Amino acid sequence: xxxxxxxxxASNTPDHVAVAESLGxxxxxxxxxxxxxxxxxxxxxxCAERTDRIGIGPGVLxxxxxxxMVNAAAIAELALQAPGRVAVAVGAGFTGRLAMGVRPMTWQxxxxxxxxxxxxxxxxxxxxxxxxxxxxQAPGFGAPRPxxxxxxxxxxxxxxxxxxxxxxxxxxxxxxxxxxxxPELRWRAQLAFGTVxxxxxxxxxxxALDALAAAANLHYxxxxxxxxxxxxxxxxxxxxxxxxxxxxxxxxxxxxxHLVRPDPHCGVSFERLVTCRGAIGLTGTAxxxxxxxARHAAAGVTELVYQPAGGDIERExxxxxxxxxLDAREGHPAAGAPLG
Numbered sequence: 001x002x003x004x005x006x007x008x009x010a011s012n013t014p015d016h017v018a019v020a021e022s023l024g025x026x027x028x029x030x031x032x033x034x035x036x037x038x039x040x041x042x043x044x045x046x047c048a049e050r051t052d053r054i055g056i057g058p059g060v061l062x063x064x065x066x067x068x069m070v071n072a073a074a075i076a077e078l079a080l081q082a083p084g085r086v087a088v089a090v091g092a093g094f095t096g097r098l099a100m101g102v103r104p105m106t107w108q109x110x111x112x113x114x115x116x117x118x119x120x121x122x123x124x125x126x127x128x129x130x131x132x133x134x135x136x137q138a139p140g141f142g143a144p145r146p147x148x149x150x151x152x153x154x155x156x157x158x159x160x161x162x163x164x165x166x167x168x169x170x171x172x173x174x175x176x177x178x179x180x181x182x183p184e185l186r187w188r189a190q191l192a193f194g195t196v197x198x199x200x201x202x203x204x205x206x207x208a209l210d211a212l213a214a215a216a217n218l219h220y221x222x223x224x225x226x227x228x229x230x231x232x233x234x235x236x237x238x239x240x241x242x243x244x245x246x247x248x249x250x251x252x253x254x255x256x257x258h259l260v261r262p263d264p265h266c267g268v269s270f271e272r273l274v275t276c277r278g279a280i281g282l283t284g285t286a287x288x289x290x291x292x293x294a295r296h297a298a299a300g301v302t303e304l305v306y307q308p309a310g311g312d313i314e315r316e317x318x319x320x321x322x323x324x325x326l327d328a329r330e331g332h333p334a335a336g337a338p339l340g
C-alpha cells in the first residue's frame with residue numbers, strides 16, 4: 001500500500017510537499033475549494049518547481065467550479081512541468097460547491113464532465129453545454145496532445161461508484177473503505193485524518209486539539225449535510241453545534257459551516273468535538289496508528305492519503321512517516337517493515 005498525503009491548499013503548501021517528498025510520501029493531493037483555500041493550480045505549479053519525484057495533483061476537482069477547458073489546460077501544463085507525476089481526482093463537490101451556497105453536482109453531470117475532460121486531453125473534439133470544443137493551443141502555447149494523466153473519481157456511494165467503474169482509473173474515497181466497491185478498479189485511494197500522539201498524550205492535549213480541529217469540523221458538517229439533524233445531535237456536543245449553526249440566517253449558514261477550522265462560535269468546545277470517534281480517524285499512539293494503517297491495507301486500500309493539519313504540518317508529516325516506516329527513496333513502507 002502506498003502512503004501519500006493531502007493538504008488544504010495554502011501559500012506554504014509547496015514547502016510541505018517538498019518535506020513530504022524528502023520523507024518518502026508517494027503522492028501529494030491538494031484540495032480545490034476556492035471559497036475556503038487558495039487556488040489549487042497556482043500552488044500545484046509551485047509544487048512542481050520545488051520537487052522532482054513525488055506525485056502531485058488536485059484532489060478533488062469539482063465540475064461547476066471551472067469550465068472543463070480551463071481544467072484541461074491546467075492539467076496539461078502541470079503534466080508538462082512534472083512529467084509522469086500528475087494524477088487528477090474529480091468529484092461531485094462537497095465543500096468546493098457548498099461553501100459557495102450551491103448544491104453538489106449530479107453524478108450524471110460529473111460523468112459528462114469527465115468524458116469531456118478526457119476527450120480534450122486526448123486532443124479530440126468534445127462537447128460541453130451545447131458547444132463543440134477542442135484544445136487549440138499551437139506548439140509552444142500548451143502541452144502537445146494527447147496528455148496522458150490518470151483520473152480518479154472521488155465517490156462514496158453507488159451512483160459515484162458507477163461513474164468510477166465506467167470512467168475512472170481509480171477510486172478516491174473519504175468515508176471508511178468498502179472492500180467490494182468498484183472491484184474492477186485496482187487503484188483505491190483513501191483519505192484519512194488524524195495525528196500521532198506522543199507518549200502519554202491525550203486527544204484533548206493542546207497539540208491534538210490543534211491537529212484534529214479541522215477534521216472534527218469536517219466530520220460534523222458532513223454528518224449534518226448527509227444525514228440530518230438527528231445524526232448530528234447524536235455526536236458529542238452535536239445538539240449545541242447544530243443549534244448555534246441554525247441560529248444563523250439560512251442563506252448564510254454555509255459561510256460558517258465550511259471553514260478549515262471550527263467556528264469559535266459553534267456552541268461547543270473543541271475538546272468535545274475532537275473526541276468524536278469519526279473525527280479521530282488515524283489518531284493514537286504510534287502502535288495504534290500503525291495498526292489502523294494495516295487495517296486499511298487489509299480492506300483493499302492501495303493508497304492511504306494522510307492529511308496533516310494544525311499549526312505544525314511538518315511535525316505531523318514526520319510523525320506519520322515514521323509510523324508508516326516510509327522509505328524516503330521509494331515512497332512506500334520499507335520492505336520487511338510490518339505495520340502494527
